[in-house]
Amino acid sequence: MLVAELFASSLRMAVPILLTAIGAVYTERSGIVNIGLEGMMIVGSFWASVGAYFYGPIMGLIYAMMAGAFLALIHSVATVTFRVNQVVSGVALNILAYGSSRFLSLIIFNKATTSHHVSGFKTVDIPGLSEIAFLQPLMTDISPILIMALILVPVSKYIIDKTVFGLRLRSVGENPLAADTLGINVFAMRYAGVIISGMLAGAAGAYLTMEHTGMYVEGMTQGKGYIAMAAMIFGNWTPTGTLWASLLFGFAEALSLRAGEGSIIPYQFIKMIPYVLTLAVLTGIVKKSTPPAASGVPYDRSTG
Amino acid sequence: MGKAVELKNITKRFPGIVANDRINLEIQKGEIHAIVGENGAGKSTLMKVLAGLYQPDEGEIFIFGKKEKISSPNKAIELKIGMVHQHFMLVDRFTVLENIILGAEKKKGFTIDEKTCRETLKKLLELYNFKLDLDARLEDISVGHAQRVEIMKVLYRGADILVLDEPTAVLAPQEVDELFINLRRLKEEGKTIIFISHKLDEVLSIADNITVLRRGKAVGTVPADSVTKEELARMMVGKPVLMKLNKTPAEKGEVKLSLRDVMMKGHGGRNVLNGVTLKVCGGEIYGIVGVEGNGQKELAEAIIGLQQDYDGDIKVCGKPTKGLSIKQIRDMGVAFIPEDRHRQGLVLPMKVWENSILGLHRKEEFKKKTSIDIKKAEEFTSRNVKGFSIIISSIHQAIEGLSGGNQQKVILSRELSQEPIVILAAQPTRGLDIGAMEFVHQQLLEKRREGKAVVLISADLEEVLSISDRVGVIFDGEIVAEFTPEETTLEDIGVYMLGAHKKAGESA
Numbered sequence: 001m002l003v004a005e006l007f008a009s010s011l012r013m014a015v016p017i018l019l020t021a022i023g024a025v026y027t028e029r030s031g032i033v034n035i036g037l038e039g040m041m042i043v044g045s046f047w048a049s050v051g052a053y054f055y056g057p058i059m060g061l062i063y064a065m066m067a068g069a070f071l072a073l074i075h076s077v078a079t080v081t082f083r084v085n086q087v088v089s090g091v092a093l094n095i096l097a098y099g100s101s102r103f104l105s106l107i108i109f110n111k112a113t114t115s116h117h118v119s120g121f122k123t124v125d126i127p128g129l130s131e132i133a134f135l136q137p138l139m140t141d142i143s144p145i146l147i148m149a150l151i152l153v154p155v156s157k158y159i160i161d162k163t164v165f166g167l168r169l170r171s172v173g174e175n176p177l178a179a180d181t182l183g184i185n186v187f188a189m190r191y192a193g194v195i196i197s198g199m200l201a202g203a204a205g206a207y208l209t210m211e212h213t214g215m216y217v218e219g220m221t222q223g224k225g226y227i228a229m230a231a232m233i234f235g236n237w238t239p240t241g242t243l244w245a246s247l248l249f250g251f252a253e254a255l256s257l258r259a260g261e262g263s264i265i266p267y268q269f270i271k272m273i274p275y276v277l278t279l280a281v282l283t284g285i286v287k288k289s290t291p292p293a294a295s296g297v298p299y300d301r302s303t304g
Numbered sequence: 305m306g307k308a309v310e311l312k313n314i315t316k317r318f319p320g321i322v323a324n325d326r327i328n329l330e331i332q333k334g335e336i337h338a339i340v341g342e343n344g345a346g347k348s349t350l351m352k353v354l355a356g357l358y359q360p361d362e363g364e365i366f367i368f369g370k371k372e373k374i375s376s377p378n379k380a381i382e383l384k385i386g387m388v389h390q391h392f393m394l395v396d397r398f399t400v401l402e403n404i405i406l407g408a409e410k411k412k413g414f415t416i417d418e419k420t421c422r423e424t425l426k427k428l429l430e431l432y433n434f435k436l437d438l439d440a441r442l443e444d445i446s447v448g449h450a451q452r453v454e455i456m457k458v459l460y461r462g463a464d465i466l467v468l469d470e471p472t473a474v475l476a477p478q479e480v481d482e483l484f485i486n487l488r489r490l491k492e493e494g495k496t497i498i499f500i501s502h503k504l505d506e507v508l509s510i511a512d513n514i515t516v517l518r519r520g521k522a523v524g525t526v527p528a529d530s531v532t533k534e535e536l537a538r539m540m541v542g543k544p545v546l547m548k549l550n551k552t553p554a555e556k557g558e559v560k561l562s563l564r565d566v567m568m569k570g571h572g573g574r575n576v577l578n579g580v581t582l583k584v585c586g587g588e589i590y591g592i593v594g595v596e597g598n599g600q601k602e603l604a605e606a607i608i609g610l611q612q613d614y615d616g617d618i619k620v621c622g623k624p625t626k627g628l629s630i631k632q633i634r635d636m637g638v639a640f641i642p643e644d645r646h647r648q649g650l651v652l653p654m655k656v657w658e659n660s661i662l663g664l665h666r667k668e669e670f671k672k673k674t675s676i677d678i679k680k681a682e683e684f685t686s687r688n689v690k691g692f693s694i695i696i697s698s699i700h701q702a703i704e705g706l707s708g709g710n711q712q713k714v715i716l717s718r719e720l721s722q723e724p725i726v727i728l729a730a731q732p733t734r735g736l737d738i739g740a741m742e743f744v745h746q747q748l749l750e751k752r753r754e755g756k757a758v759v760l761i762s763a764d765l766e767e768v769l770s771i772s773d774r775v776g777v778i779f780d781g782e783i784v785a786e787f788t789p790e791e792t793t794l795e796d797i798g799v800y801m802l803g804a805h806k807k808a809g810e811s812a
Contacts, residue, residue, distance in 0.1 A: 183381075
């Protein structure tokens, strides 16, 4: 029972990381580093509260994804079209996301740091399996967004590996000049990669607000956007690898929540577990990982 | 047989120069037509016009007898013209198959129809008798095979006219032979091949007809079987060319540069240098040949001190250089002519005079209190410009506006001005035309006469054999064989370059 519960909790904690990390796979495979994922998650969490408060959970999710996509569009314009340094642009967007959410929260909800309470999607039980006592924590009260995130893994794998879109996306992330000479629109592919990542990060924010906390709280993303990037790197830029990495980080977080109760180790140290794990994992694997060759490199036709 | 390509009075101007000056050219269907000329003669411009990358200012283009306007690379493909670039346009981490179909995928809905793609490619490979493993990753195949992938790319897109830009520049002799077999097979199948090169031997052996360009003009078209190398060279340069350099016998001095068991790990932990041992004496030219990527670059960078992370010893005049800064190594008398002059040798947007004192700017002679004595620097540059006959409009011109040959001369004049003891020349004639190449060779021989130790790293076998006193073949980070030019042939060296059999390094 405890094992299943811990696993269920890990899975729930993993969802926002997984969604964002899959997004990160799309943007990085197209050759754009998106540090702004954290910010896109923040605007997602805020706009989900707006959409969900006024129009219900579906609009909450849509608002969140659109907000993430909008921020991603700014990132693409800056980094793809104007070849701004990708890290600088991403960091600027994170600050913008934080500030704008606080500002708009004050206007819309009259509160700077939280929204009103919002309701999430109706949870579902897996028929049949939820009857088994042992699996109950895992098979009941499941958020549709969680199911969506899990389905996204094989779907993304298929898109990236097997479709024309995926091949072209990968080609511009590896050698944009070669892709360009073959008539592939490098800019369009990179815009697509970044905007998909923004939508998914937005959805991750919506999950936090609607499914996890029931309201928007300032700072609720807690650096999950960065952890998602680490998960994507740990997952070696593939959707499947990213799934396992996200589960690991989700597990660390679930563990830190549980271990906190009545432990002799100070609470602050236990809260560090996911972040320390992130650092440890990255130092351990960074030499073996193989990022897309042109990731982070702006493409300029005249110089290749 | 009709005409595949006919160009009439093609003129293309760039600010200040006429790159193509009323060029007339006829290429018959099914022939291999070589276009030769010095750098800056307008070969590349002409081919870019044909590939749709440039629009001619004047003139008409007929493809298979029809007047056409090639407005874009896609239009060129539509007209069945395929360009095989000199620098491969390939994705290292993709498979051969993915590289070929990229951008022209056969689809089933959104999905790539891999089966159909594979069948189409297999048929093509069989038809032209090309050997390629479709599932190999590009990073794992040889340069020769990568070139085949490039050729397959244009064939897959249905090209009937193939334009190959300096295709042999990166190949070992055996690979060149294979390429020529492939090209002849393509010709048998009725493809038209335009072959751009400045290597006259190759042109004479593969082409049916040869068109010579000189300073933007077509000097003439001659059948390959009725012309000699000397005649071609004369057409290219406009004056008789010395095909044999006058090389005096070597007067070997003391050992100036020695390397012992130099090992270096590259990215990913693989050894890029695998115990290189060699000695170079004053008054000799030591040539290092090898297929690109076998450690030449790393070797040069270790000697000049760009890479410090190696095991083993490197000594200049008996003194170890490990741990010294590049400046200190240069001050010991090492001159460096880097392989990539745009990245390492020059700062392209800077002026000619600025580039010619790069690295020398700290010398007393250019100092005026805390700043640079610009007047002296300009005088120095003007002297160099004269001494090396560098063609420029002004020493205040940005160096990126100069031709490759003249840029290289600026580097040479700078590096040789400081009375070096060891001269490390990496691919010093890459991309240079015959005239400039001859000049570089003469300069290196001159330094040899003066008793300097010259290390010549080059992919051009003929060059190495013609001017070196000893030749070391580098394969997989190791000097696998050492010869004197007299005791070996191109083919012999080629075998070692491809690593076919390893022979223990015999150092002098």
